[in-house]
Amino acid sequence: MAERISGKTKLIGLLGTPISHSLSPKMHNEAFAKLGLDYVYLAFDVDNEQLPGVIQGFRSLNVRGCNVTMPNKTVVLQYLDKLSPAAELAGAVNTVVNDNGVLTGHITDGVGYMRALKEDGIDIIGKKMTITGAGGAATAICIQAALDGVKEISIFNRKDAFYERAEQTVKNIMEKTDCNVKLFDLEDTNTLYKEIEDSAIFTNATGVGMKPLVGQSLITDPAVLRSDLIVSDVVYIPEKTRLLEMAEEQGCRTINGLGMMLWQGAEAFKIWTGEDMPVDYIKELLF
Ligand code: NAD
Helix, strand or coil: CHHHCCCCCEEEEEEECCCCCCCHHHHHHHHHHHHCCCEEEEEEECCCCCHHHHHHHHHHHCCCEEEECCCCCCHHHHHCCEECHHHHHHCCCCEEEEECCEEEEECCHHHHHHHHHHHCCCCCCCCEEEEECCCHHHHHHHHHHHHHCCCEEEEEECCCHHHHHHHHHHHHHHHHCCCEEEEEECCCHHHHHHHHHCCCEEEECCCECECCCCCCCCCCCHHHCCCCCEEEECCCCCCCCHHHHHHHHCCCEEECCHHHHHHHHHHHHHHHHCCCCCHHHHHHHHC
């Protein structure tokens, strides 16, 4: 590391709390080192209250950019100068780039999800998706899928605070894209199963299936998972959630959240450096 840091080294930050568990510093620093890029990525434990001062400090120091994570993904918007179309629709940002004092917010999770599908040879453009979840991950996925040309999306969420937010997301997507989006109550299992029937892909974008809900699945009847349905899960620890196990037993093609995680990072990396992250190399190192 010592020989990598010079008087010209550019800083990229990660702003969130808690933050020490994050894989992002290792992902980006290894990629900078592999490509010989003069950047360093550091995590900063920052909450909503500290955020305005930190962003101001980043402006003053001409920091190249940052990732933004919980609890700052929506709060950060008010301190930025511009938003990408997807970030504007989502009302959330996970990546900021500083171009000569102009701070632009992006959301790369949805791009990461769509790219992971593409890398696996899965094409859902012009087709229908059914998705469980309406939080940060689900919102980013739905928006990018709609922007990329997915024809129809049926979102199922329980009636919690995320449901109300999802009503606004549905409105935004319907206004700004050609995608037909509908929101349903997750308790309505019959409708969930019916919507999956004519979908090309079913996606779980909730934490059900990961700690502390390991072994659980929002789909309980395996027969719903017909063999030509693609089944994806944003969770990647465990590598195979109960949903993906069931789907595999039914002969479905499955994809977990690892690709989404890697490609959202790669998209941010490209925004800051203009270079392609060596994704296969990083995957080998991290997993
Ligand atoms: P969030 O807190 O913004 O949203 C949580 C969502 O899950 C909400 O829709 C909520 O209603 C739903 N939910 C929570 N518990 C539920 C339950 N018991 N039953 C039904 N629905 C439930 O979180 P998020 O950031 O959207 O993350 C959701 C999952 O996605 C997490 O497991 C997270 O680790 C994963 N994730 C993966 C990636 C990736 O790159 N692969 C990126 C972001 C998030």
